Amino acid sequence: MDISKIRNFSIIAHIDHGKSTLADRLLEYTEAVSKREMTDRMLDNMELERERGITIKARAVNFKYKADDGEVYDMNLIDTPGHVDFNYEVSRSLQACEGALLVVDATQGIQAQTLANAYLAVDNDLEILPVINKIDLPSADVKSTKDEIEEIVGIPADDAPEISAKLGTNIKAVLEQIVKAVPAPKGDENAPLKALIFDSCYDAYKGVIVYIRVIDGTVKVGDAVRMMHTGAEFELVEVGTLSTFGLNPKGVLSAGEVGYLAASIKNITDTEVGDTVTLSSRPANEPLPGFKKVLPMVYSGIYPADGAKYDDLKDALLKLRLNDSAFVFEPETSAALGFGFRCGFLGLLHMEIIQERLEREFNLDLITTAPSVIYRITYKNGEEKYIDNPTNYPSPDEIEEAAEPVVNATVITPTAYVGSIMELCQDRRGTFIDMKYVAGDRAELHYILPLNEIIYDFFDALKSKTKGYASLDYEPAGYAPSKLIKLDFLLNGEPVDALSFIVHADKSYARARRIVEKLRDNIPRQLFEVPVQAAVGGKIIARETVKALRKDVLAKCYGGDITRKKKLLEKQKEGKKKMRSLGSVELSKEAFMAVLKLDE
Amino acid sequence: MKKLMLYYHFPFCLSKCAYCAFFSKAGIGDEVVEEYTRALIRQTESFPTDGFEVTSVYFGGGTPTVAGEKRLCAVLEAVKKRFSLSENAEITVESNPKTVSANGLRALREAGFNRLSIGAQSFNDGTLRLLERPHNAEDFVRCFKDAREAGFDNISADLIFALPGESTDMLMHSVRSLIELRPEHISVYGLSVEEGTPLWKKKESLSSPDEEEEERQYFLLCEELAKAGYSHYEISNFARPGHESRHNTGYWKRTPYFGFGAGAHSFYENRRFSSPCDIDAYIKESKSGCFAPTGFSSAAEISEAEAEEERIMLGLRLSEGVRIDGDIPPVLTENGLAALKDGRVCLTEKGFRVSNAIIALFI
Numbered sequence: 001m002d003i004s005k006i007r008n009f010s011i012i013a014h015i016d017h018g019k020s021t022l023a024d025r026l027l028e029y030t031e032a033v034s035k036r037e038m039t040d041r042m043l044d045n046m047e048l049e050r051e052r053g054i055t056i057k058a059r060a061v062n063f064k065y066k067a068d069d070g071e072v073y074d075m076n077l078i079d080t081p082g083h084v085d086f087n088y089e090v091s092r093s094l095q096a097c098e099g100a101l102l103v104v105d106a107t108q109g110i111q112a113q114t115l116a117n118a119y120l121a122v123d124n125d126l127e128i129l130p131v132i133n134k135i136d137l138p139s140a141d142v143k144s145t146k147d148e149i150e151e152i153v154g155i156p157a158d159d160a161p162e163i164s165a166k167l168g169t170n171i172k173a174v175l176e177q178i179v180k181a182v183p184a185p186k187g188d189e190n191a192p193l194k195a196l197i198f199d200s201c202y203d204a205y206k207g208v209i210v211y212i213r214v215i216d217g218t219v220k221v222g223d224a225v226r227m228m229h230t231g232a233e234f235e236l237v238e239v240g241t242l243s244t245f246g247l248n249p250k251g252v253l254s255a256g257e258v259g260y261l262a263a264s265i266k267n268i269t270d271t272e273v274g275d276t277v278t279l280s281s282r283p284a285n286e287p288l289p290g291f292k293k294v295l296p297m298v299y300s301g302i303y304p305a306d307g308a309k310y311d312d313l314k315d316a317l318l319k320l321r322l323n324d325s326a327f328v329f330e331p332e333t334s335a336a337l338g339f340g341f342r343c344g345f346l347g348l349l350h351m352e353i354i355q356e357r358l359e360r361e362f363n364l365d366l367i368t369t370a371p372s373v374i375y376r377i378t379y380k381n382g383e384e385k386y387i388d389n390p391t392n393y394p395s396p397d398e399i400e401e402a403a404e405p406v407v408n409a410t411v412i413t414p415t416a417y418v419g420s421i422m423e424l425c426q427d428r429r430g431t432f433i434d435m436k437y438v439a440g441d442r443a444e445l446h447y448i449l450p451l452n453e454i455i456y457d458f459f460d461a462l463k464s465k466t467k468g469y470a471s472l473d474y475e476p477a478g479y480a481p482s483k484l485i486k487l488d489f490l491l492n493g494e495p496v497d498a499l500s501f502i503v504h505a506d507k508s509y510a511r512a513r514r515i516v517e518k519l520r521d522n523i524p525r526q527l528f529e530v531p532v533q534a535a536v537g538g539k540i541i542a543r544e545t546v547k548a549l550r551k552d553v554l555a556k557c558y559g560g561d562i563t564r565k566k567k568l569l570e571k572q573k574e575g576k577k578k579m580r581s582l583g584s585v586e587l588s589k590e591a592f593m594a595v596l597k598l599d600e
Numbered sequence: 601m602k603k604l605m606l607y608y609h610f611p612f613c614l615s616k617c618a619y620c621a622f623f624s625k626a627g628i629g630d631e632v633v634e635e636y637t638r639a640l641i642r643q644t645e646s647f648p649t650d651g652f653e654v655t656s657v658y659f660g661g662g663t664p665t666v667a668g669e670k671r672l673c674a675v676l677e678a679v680k681k682r683f684s685l686s687e688n689a690e691i692t693v694e695s696n697p698k699t700v701s702a703n704g705l706r707a708l709r710e711a712g713f714n715r716l717s718i719g720a721q722s723f724n725d726g727t728l729r730l731l732e733r734p735h736n737a738e739d740f741v742r743c744f745k746d747a748r749e750a751g752f753d754n755i756s757a758d759l760i761f762a763l764p765g766e767s768t769d770m771l772m773h774s775v776r777s778l779i780e781l782r783p784e785h786i787s788v789y790g791l792s793v794e795e796g797t798p799l800w801k802k803k804e805s806l807s808s809p810d811e812e813e814e815e816r817q818y819f820l821l822c823e824e825l826a827k828a829g830y831s832h833y834e835i836s837n838f839a840r841p842g843h844e845s846r847h848n849t850g851y852w853k854r855t856p857y858f859g860f861g862a863g864a865h866s867f868y869e870n871r872r873f874s875s876p877c878d879i880d881a882y883i884k885e886s887k888s889g890c891f892a893p894t895g896f897s898s899a900a901e902i903s904e905a906e907a908e909e910e911r912i913m914l915g916l917r918l919s920e921g922v923r924i925d926g927d928i929p930p931v932l933t934e935n936g937l938a939a940l941k942d943g944r945v946c947l948t949e950k951g952f953r954v955s956n957a958i959i960a961l962f963i
Contacts, residue, residue: 527931527932527935527937527958528931549957550953550954551814551815551953551954552954552955552956556789557851559609560857560859560867561865562851562865562872562910562913563865565913566910568956569956569959569960569963572957573960573963576960
């Protein structure tokens with residue numbers, strides 16, 4: 001392979017700005033895939049991704065392009081997940097490229113997430129090629145969009161191709177730009193092997209499929225390789241490139257190329273994203289820079305709605321874990337919910353994706369507890385512990401200092417909403433850093449915000465306060481001391497562990513009131529009166545009462561007609577199967593989830 | 601001999617009451633009523649009666665007396681001819697004031713009807729107007745006295761509580777007025793405003809008692825009736841000793857019954873089924889010579905498990921309760937909802953109000 005004819009690039013875009021559609025058009029144009037074979041949006045191959053219109057896992061595809069200069073280029077498009085939860089994965093995908101298309105919707109302009117990824121691309125020394133999409137829409141404003149790119153990202157956008165991915169307009173211009181502007185990879189195919197892992201997935205027959213970009217050296221079938229960070233060693237069974245039709249085993253990959261390895265690897269944790277693959281026999285001196293162990297940021301308990309499905313849930317979690325090294329879980333027991341699992345996620349979206357996949361692909365009915373971040377507790381005896389489960393939160397008199405994770409948050413918004421965003425950030429305990437006005441009528445705000453507030457309902461609040469125009473990006477910024485307390489809830493005098501959560505002291509009363517009211521409204525009336533209480537360290541701070549059931553739904557039995565009564569009882573019986581006993585109180589899954597639902 | 605109860609449905613009324621959601625029609629022409637009566641007789645005549653002892657016959661509606669005493673007597677005649685009735689069989693006919701004369705009542709009594717049920721609902725004329733009942737309190741009293749004079753010594757009257765615009769005092773006025781007449785049996789229902797009724801349409805403007813008030817009314821009337829010697833033997837029914845409705849009790853003890861007429865329900869040969877609520881279709885079908893209405897052959901037999909659930913669900917309507925194995929959930933005794941007496945779960949008056957939720961604990 002002539003390294004000068006290789007072009008490795010990815011596409012950076014905000015959700016719905018047309019990344020996947022553009023990818024499809026590129027493949028279609030170069031006939032890597034015929035129109036007939038094309039399901040809409042070829043690159044997103046999980047059902048869920050297709051439905052949500054987002055890409056969850058990075059994928060790559062190799063295709064040939066015969067350029068105007070008469071040469072045939074070997075193109076590798078590396079897809080990147082477009083969400084803040086997967087920042088690290090994005091950065092590794094970008095590290096595998098020399099260039100990135102920055103796709104901006106001409107009707108919406110740059111969004112915070114796009115900007116964050118564009119910065120990541122700059123950090124990785126990528127050549128950034130702006131592409132203006134959706135020029136077919138009447139509200140498209142190409143000129144302002146270009147100005148904005150120049151002003152915010154700081155790269156020239158005058159020559160940016162103006163395209164409509166939907167209609168296939170100007171796709172060729174994009175391909176020519178890639179060939180001309182994206183540098184060919186540099187690398188020495190005779191140097192010791194250094195290949196970057198940018199993704200992996202599990203295949204039932206081949207084991208873990210490792211997606212790599214070869215930086216230096218050559219790798220082929222039969223080679224013994226070593227993962228430089230995890231230390232795991234394997235003998236390669238398959239080496240090849242990635243076509244739109246799947247794996248294309250060609251036996252060898254050398255410097256500059258993108259492809260995959262398979263070695264009957266059983267455990268996906270052996271092949272972490274960002275690790276460097278080298279030859280066992282002739283290892284590189286040092287791994288590629290930038291490796292980081294990805295750690296969960298958000299934890300939640302997942303329980304089967306039907307306790308008998310515990311084993312099914314466990315099997316499903318194990319299967320998901322095979323494909324997702326960022327997802328962790330371990331068994332936990334709740335007095336209220338029985339046997340389940342404490343699960344760790346990269347963020348809220350990651351959590352939602354896992355939960356939805358469990359319900360959809362594995363047909364499980366779940367009860368999930370409120371998401372929690374990881375708190376750092378310094379005990380009076382000097383010991384330090386990280387707590388991801390409110391159940392394990394120590395009592396106040398044991399705590400010397402409590403700290404919570406904070407993030408650097410960037411919000412890009414039309415200036416009209418600056419006031420309400422500031423108000424929101426203030427309310428969510430944010431610390432203002434700075435704000436700048438960009439490209440006329442837009443502003444970029446920086447805040448330090450507790451992650452705890454972000455996972456509560458920040459996204460939804462931001463969306464509703466700005467009619468969806470503001471976008472948010474954030475990155476971890478360590479820990480900050482905080483006045484934290486644990487809120488407990490009692491039904492009929494008995495604490496319900498699954499409802500406990502950690503909250504900032506200033507918010508405890510309001511939050512307690514709200515949950516207590518939700519419980520009151522959602523707990524079906526029982527045969528007796530049920531006190532609902534919120535407590536901090538044994539002290540009741542809010543109370544409501546679920547009144548006793550006083551009267552049945554009527555089902556008259558006139559003239560021996562008992563059909564309605566039978567139906568009613570049948571329904572009750574069905575409902576009873578799904579009831580969870582929280583102490584002496586019967587609660588449906590729906591009621592439980594309604595209480596935990598994070599809305600204001 | 602196997603016991604059987606018979607039910608005859610008369611889906612006719614003088615006028616439709618504002619709260620009524622039952623299958624019944626007002627203003628049906630006399631020819632149709634006549635044809636319908638003949639159909640009932642035809643169905644009766646074609647019924648395979650072998651081996652049954654009929655313990656109760658119940659003419660319900662609608663308002664059977666709207667058909668006129670002659671027709672009712674003719675149907676009863678057919679019943680007597682076809683079936684073997686127990687000597688002390690309970691033979692009930694439902695009526696409303698203004699649908700039957702003193703003479704009519706005499707004729708019914710003479711023909712063999714030995715129990716009369718009259719709809720009173722309220723003794724407050726304003727309420728009766730709101731409910732669009734075609735009578736006032738005085739009409740009821742007259743009808744009641746006529747029935748006594750005609751020889752009915754077993755009379756039941758219906759009352760409704762939780763009525764819009766009725767204070768507790770107004771309800772108690774109705775209860776006391778009724779008790780004064782000394783009926784043998786009293787049925788009491790809380791008003792439920794059901795979808796599709798005229799009352800439903802104006803339910804926003806009604807000043808219906810709230811839950812607490814409704815409950816207060818219920819307990820007050822229970823107390824008043826108990827004081828007057830009526831026992832609360834069934835969820836909605838009170839009787840002076842020995843006058844419990846055998847027909848009603850039979851339903852809850854799973855005595856088989858067969859329903860004649862359109863929209864009538866049956867529990868027969870271990871199946872539950874009903875005929876369509878369609879007068880014309882019923883008349884047509886009765887000419888086919890088949891005794892059983894549509895639905896009989898397609899109805900599934902009741903399994904043992906289902907029968908056991910029915911036993912509990914229906915049996916708990918009676919104050920004598922149902923036999924159960926083992927213990928009663930403590931939540932019931934702790935909250936005064938039920939008691940265990942000689943191995944039987946019996947609901948209290950408080951328990952009657954939430955019987956569905958209690959039944960759900962047992963099935």
